[in-house]
Amino acid sequence: MSPNAQPLLSPSLETAPLLQNVSHPDGVPADQDEEPSFIDRLAAIVQEPLSPLTKVLLIATLIFLLLSSVFIGLFAGAQHKLNHGERNGGATVTVTATVTTTSQATTTAASTTTVSYPVPPEPTSPPEEPVCLSASCISLASSVLSALDESEDPCENFYDYANGGWLKSNPIPSDKGKFGHFEEIALQNKRLLQQILSEDSSSHFSETSSLMASSPYDEQLLQKLRGLYQSCLDEDYLNEIGETPLKELTQKIREVFRGKTTVVDILKSKSEQERDRLTAVVAYLHSRGIGALFSYTTDGDVGNDPNLMTLWISQPDLGLPSKEYYEEESIVDLYQKTLKRLLITLDNEEDTILEEQDMDEAPSKLVVHEERLKVWPPWPWPPWGDDDDGDSPENRTERAQRLAKEIVKFEKRIANASLDLDILYQDPIATYNPVPFKNVSASLPEFDFSTYFSTFAPRNFPNAIILTSTTYLSDLSRILNDTNKDVLEAYFVTRAGLAYSSYLGLETEAWQAVRSLEEVLNGIKKGAVGDRAEYCVGRVESALGFALGRYFVRETFGGDSRRVATKVITDIIGAFKKSLKKLEWMDKKSATAAAGKADALRVKVGYPLSPNTEDPRSLANWYYRVTIKNDTFFENMLSAEIADQIRTWFRIGKQRDPQSWEMYASTVNAYFNPPANEIVFPAGILRPPFFRGDWPGYMNYGSFGQVAAHELTHAFDSAGRLYNQNGKLEEWWTNSTSNGFNVRQKCIVDQYSNYTVDDGKGGKIHVNGNLTSGENIGDSGLIQAFRAWKAQYNDKTEFLLPGLNYTREQLFFISFARSWAQNIKPQAAVARVRTDPHSPNRYRVHGTVSNIPEFAAAFNCSRHAKLNPPQEKRCIFW
Structure with missing residues (x-):
């Protein structure tokens, strides 16, 4: 009840006498010694006219008695069910429920029932787990359930088990060579950026709109951003000016x-x-x-x-x-x-050539005019002549x-x-x-x-x-x-x-020539062109990404997002430091140094402060060299590129800016920078299915946690381990520790080198285990995310998801695997294997979980299962 609710009856009514004085039916005074019988009293009450208050209280009494009877019946039924399942004998007791109702007359109703229950009581099944029924949890559960393919065996093909439903429901768009959760989130981010770049964005972004009105620097920034965007959208003009x-x-x-x-x-x-x-x-x-x-x-x-x-x-x-x-x-x-x-x-x-005119109008007339080059070099060449003068021109x-x-x-x-x-x-x-x-x-x-x-x-x-x-x-x-x-x-x-x-415009020969090459290299359907707005948002982001990130952050990265994400990261760093003490291949000296490097890591979450995302003046100064006029999209992009090269050269000889970033706030990615010893997580990736502040911990640590653990582990992978805590290149591990690491690195190189992808021509191409070793070691950091989640787990707050018959441990690994869902064309897969230091997504899942015994335990995998190899065949670093 609300503390401000008023009582049902006023104080004067509550203190009214419970019974009224009445006369004896035979005329005997009320104070005489002889007491009337129960029948006489009941008759007197019945014959007495009822006041309105009495009527109300009688009705309330009847309702209360009815509810009490229902309660007693349910209680007896529950006890009967409990007795029905007892195994160790029990005792029989009699329970009497008495209900007293007070009005102008006092009525007492007694109900007696006999029930039996085991002594001591023993439940026949474990108590039900509490379920999270918030809108966020219900939406998350629906997303997970629709992504699963439970016809697969998780111990044999966990990638398809966790993602099969999503893969079937999300075919690759005809204008792309691949499409996965990373691309899906990037597309969602671009749609939001598109609204910001549209002229009517103030109707969608009230906070941003009020900010624009109060800051001339925001007006300058938005003018540049929207000017570049609009020049990109003007396809008719681009086609008109051609090449x-x-x-x-x-x-x-x-x-x-x-x-x-x-x-x-x-x-x-x-x-x-x-x-x-x-x-x-x-x-x-x-x-x-x-x-x-x-x-x-x-x-x-x-x-x-x-x-x-x-x-x-x-x-x-x-x-x-x-x-x-x-x-x-x-x-x-x-x-x-x-x-x-x-x-x-x-x-x-250009060169002078002869062109024959219409023979009907001038049958013998030839005209000379300037036209685009038909012969090169200009004939004769060289102009002073040589031995080749008699050769025909090329x-x-x-x-x-x-x-x-x-x-x-x-x-x-x-x-x-x-x-x-x-x-x-x-x-x-x-x-x-x-x-x-x-x-x-x-x-x-x-x-x-x-x-x-x-x-x-x-x-x-x-x-x-x-x-x-x-x-x-x-x-x-x-x-x-x-x-x-x-x-x-x-x-x-x-x-x-x-x-x-x-x-250039899509109708130009130059655009079509380059596009024809891209289509084949990436497996894009011939002639398929994606949404122009999506393309243009991407170009604005690449040219003016720090400025655009200001408005993206204001719309997507509020509340506790930074605090919750930072806690996930610091929890994982803590779990990593604890694991160092238990590594058989790392001696105490190296473990101490590794813990020191982990402590020294710069952790950056959300958006950069140089240029300062929170300060429009800082951003305006950063981009003041970029001139966006009512020119062509081509010229505007050229202006942005020139300014970027100038900034690059101006950094030479200066000290690193500790607040600078290499990615924009809207980027769906993260990175580790060895010389700066920093791990960076843009707001763009802190979105579902990777992260949401009100998700249960096992989901956040399984998805975003694995991203955080991956970047942390890069500081200690095949390349990162060669930089000390100050970012200096040196051997700071002991020889014995380095040798132990090299043994495990060879293990993971060999493991991933056995994986293959289809080349689209009936053949197979092996993953380059040497090229991908650093990223594969980074993925092995998933175990740190698992340990970090376990260390902070609280069963009173981390409820299960509704409608999913999975343990928290299983959902942790499902959350990890579903992050990597991706459909990819064979041509794009081949390009990735040849150029990308990251392994194909399927093997980022299977290769990782097969090296983590906790995965096999969570899904009760047999010792013969594909993803549960013998311990001696696992490549375990941490």
Whole structure:
């Protein structure tokens, strides 16, 4: 009852006399000694007129007696059922229930029943578990139930057992090569961002709307964001202007490479002039985010000062996803056709040709006019003549075909000179090679690094450059010397075409040429194009993601989300530290150091503070160089890319910003950064099916907990373990501990190398256990999430989900497995195996749980089950 509720009767009525004075029926005074009989008293009451109050109380009395009778009957029935199931004999007792009702007359009703119960009472089954019936739990239970395929054996095929229903209900969209929970959440996030970017977003986001009105910086940010978005949506205009923006860019590339925009020193030799032109064109491409010849980034000098931002130079991205593709004839043929189409489309050269007119109007008349190049080089060439003057000119189509083949040969040589990805991703010692700035050009004399650096950072030259490969630049030198200049020019033009064709209209030849290649590489249905708004949101996010993250966070990351997520992470760190004391392969000295590194981890949850998501002025300053005008989408994206490259170079020589992030707040992902010794979890991934603040712990620790444990474990995987707690690259474990780790690492390499994927052609491709070893070890951290959940478990708050006949332990592992649900085309699966350090999702589940005995115990797996191998065959790190 509410404390403010009023009593049913007023105080005056409650204190009224219980009985009224009445006269004897025979005229005998009431105070005489003779007492009337019970019959006389009852008759007197019946004959006396009833007051309204008396009537009300009598009705209440009857209702109360009726309810009491029902209660007594139910009680007797329950006792009868209990007696019916007794096994050890019992005692019989008599229970008398007496109900007294008070009105102006007092009535007492007594009911006696005899029941039997066992002595002592023993329940015939365990007491029922309490069930969580909140709206969140009901929705979660429905989601889990619909995702299951209980026809599968969890001990043999847990991935399909946990995800079979979801996989059947979520086919891959025709415009994509894969679709899983990560993609599903990303799509949900984009739909929310789309509302923010729409002009009418104020009607959907009242809080954001009021914020916009009060902050001029928010108005600036939203103007940039929406301007870029709208320029992307204007497909009619993009198709109308065609390839013009890309042609202007590639024409500039040709001019720079030919020296038309630079002052050529006549005192320089031909080789020096060629070096200047090569340097200028690569700097121009890199300033616009177009990869060519080599790549660069900025990060800490992990051998000396991990927080001193230094320039790193590495191998470039290729036109095809990996070097293996250059050995596939069908892929190479398609790639050559794509390059040929780009070269023809982006050829801006013009020449004078003859074209025959309509013979009916002018049968003998030929006109001369300017048209796009049909013959190259211009004939005759060279203009001063040579021994080949009698040869026929090369047709433009034939020339494009020849150059496309030469580009593929050129890229294949670069691929062969590049490090294998398992070394690039998994061996931080082999890829740390600091070189003094003044000596770096010695490896590549065809390139002037001093001029290159001055293009980006005229006041801030790096003292040293870190090379990921000691041989790549010298190999590149030989490749450049063996390559004709027209092939190099064509290579630079096609690099720009591959990078920027997606920003053109869908009706352009350049867009269609690159799309045809992507369709085959990713298994996308030919001609299938996804929702334009979804694409445009992604482009805005990639260009202005920190600004867009401000409004995403305000709508999705409130309440206790950060606190609850942070607790999950810190609980897992605590469980990890406890497990270190029990590892047979890690000695006490190394365990102490490992615990110190875990304590030193920076934990970042939700959104960055540099630029500050909470401060629109900080974000406006971050993006002030990005100019979004009423120009084409192509030009707007180019502006954003140039600004991003400027920010990259301005970091060189400065200390790391401890508040900076490498991901946007809306990103569905997480990461560990070894030099910074930090684990980072954007708000974008802190959403179902990974996380919700009011979920039971076994669900949050099984889903988001495994993400947190994965990133934590990266600090101690095959690469992460080589960085100390300050992010410095050094051997900080003892030799015996390192040897013990190496034994287990070999175990997991061998385990995952036995897994295969279909290549779509009737064959199998093995997972690269060396390439994926770090991520597989990261996945082994799931056991820490399990232990962390167990340590904080409270049976009074973590109720079971309704309608699911599973234990909490089983639901923990189901929550883990369902995070990785994904349908994927064979072509996309092949690309992943060749390029991605993460194993296919099916094996991220099966490989992980087969190494955790607690999984087999939770599902009572037989010792012969596929996912319950003998203990000696498990790869157990923790």
